[in-house]
Amino acid sequence: MTTEQALTPGQDVTPERAVTPEPAPVDGVLDRLRALDSCAVSDALDAYGLASVVLGPAPVWQVDRVIAGRVRTVTAGPRRSDRPAGHIAAAAVDVSGPDDVIVIANDGRLDVSCWGGILSRAAVARGVAGVVVDGACRDASESRDLGMPVFARAVVPVSARGRVVQLAMDEPIRFGEIDVGPGDFVIADGNGVAFVPGQDAERIVAFAERIVAREAAVAEAVDRGRPVADVMHDSQFPATEESGS
Numbered sequence: 001m002t003t004e005q006a007l008t009p010g011q012d013v014t015p016e017r018a019v020t021p022e023p024a025p026v027d028g029v030l031d032r033l034r035a036l037d038s039c040a041v042s043d044a045l046d047a048y049g050l051a052s053v054v055l056g057p058a059p060v061w062q063v064d065r066v067i068a069g070r071v072r073t074v075t076a077g078p079r080r081s082d083r084p085a086g087h088i089a090a091a092a093v094d095v096s097g098p099d100d101v102i103v104i105a106n107d108g109r110l111d112v113s114c115w116g117g118i119l120s121r122a123a124v125a126r127g128v129a130g131v132v133v134d135g136a137c138r139d140a141s142e143s144r145d146l147g148m149p150v151f152a153r154a155v156v157p158v159s160a161r162g163r164v165v166q167l168a169m170d171e172p173i174r175f176g177e178i179d180v181g182p183g184d185f186v187i188a189d190g191n192g193v194a195f196v197p198g199q200d201a202e203r204i205v206a207f208a209e210r211i212v213a214r215e216a217a218v219a220e221a222v223d224r225g226r227p228v229a230d231v232m233h234d235s236q237f238p239a240t241e242e243s244g245s
Contacts (some may be wrong), residue, residue, distance in 0.1 A: 008179075029201045030099060030185065031070045034227035036208050038191045040215075044208035045194060052195040054176045056108070057132055057151040058192060059145035066152075067130035068187040071180055071195070075168040076106040076114045076135070076160070085165040090122070092169050098127040101186045105173035106135030108155040112163045117142035124148050131192055132186060134175045147208045151188050 033041070042053050065240035074089045083103065092102050106114045115131055117139030123131065137152040138159070139145075172181045175195070180186075183198035196204050218231045 001218055004012065012202045013113055015021075029195045029205055030068065030070065031187055032209065033196070033201075034066060034214060035204070036067055036068075036187065038187050038189050038194045040208040040211045041187050041194045041196060041204065043211050044204045045196070047207055048200065048204065050197065050200060050204070052178055052197065054134075054178050054193050054195070055178065056153045056190070057134070057154075057193045059188075060137060060140040060155050062154055063130075063149045063151075063188075063190065066187060066189045067101060067149045068185065069129040070099050070187050071182055071184045072096050072102050072209075073168075073170055073173045073180065073182050074102060074104045075171060075173055076164050076165060077167045079163060079165050080142055088118075088164065088166045089119055089169075090159050091166070093119060093122045093126060093128065095104045096123070096126055096128045098129060101188070102128050102131045103173070103180060103186060104131070104133045104135065105175050105180075106133065106164065108153060108176065109135045109164070110156065112136060112158045112160055113138035113156055114160050114164060115150060115152065116159075120146050120148040120150065130188060132175075132188055149188070160226075 020127050021117060037052075043170050045052050056241045074092050077089050079085070089102055089104055104114055113136050115137040120131075120139065120143040124146050128148070131151065133150070133152035135152065136154040136156045137150055138155060140150070140155045140156055143150045172179060174180075176194055180195050181198070185196040185198065185201055187194050187196065221231045222228055
């Protein structure tokens with residue numbers, strides 16, 4: 001849904017990803033993703049050579065749970081005319097729900113906010129799972145009081161009004177160095193933010209579950225007194241070949 005201009009994503013060079021993938025079903029995969037954390041998902045993405053972790057965005061208040069959902073994209077950019085424009089992400093909030101995380105691409109700008117307290121209030125009313133911003137937000141304490149998890153690169157008091165506008169929604173975006181689309185998943189917690197390509201979601205989540213199980217066994221071995229140098233050796237961790245992938 002383009003309001004002024006849609007961004008064009010870069011060409012994916014990962015050979016295992018399909019050229020025209022079908023979106024993965026939300027049911028099941030999303031519930032399993034919510035039971036993981038960004039570290040396990042990052043390790044699974046690494047194992048398959050998928051660079052889908054973004055560096056920089058962090059919770060703007062202390063979020064003590066994992067946020068995961070289907071990506072709902074918004075593209076923001078400089079105001080190009082004096083014509084009245086809808087507020088950034090407002091339309092996305094109005095059509096989102098509990099399985100959605102709103103992901104705003106604003107080219108990493110730190111001098112202007114593109115998410116604030118009123119949007120957080122509306123998002124809570126819709127049951128939105130969370131917000132991830134490639135740029136800055138404001139009203140962090142209001143988002144905290146409302147219980148709306150917001151991840152951003154900075155918090156600033158500067159309003160978007162008259163400075164940046166929404167250019168598109170539900171279109172592919174570039175978030176930092178990562179190409180993200182509406183069919184993808186995102187997981188965010190105190191460790192960071194990772195995107196999971198929709199067509200890879202099943203195998204990434206399955207491998208991340210194996211990593212979690214293995215790490216639990218490692219922790220138990222350390223508690224029993226086994227040398228950490230042994231249990232942390234590369235040979236003790238799963239490889240993708242073991243799952244037949």
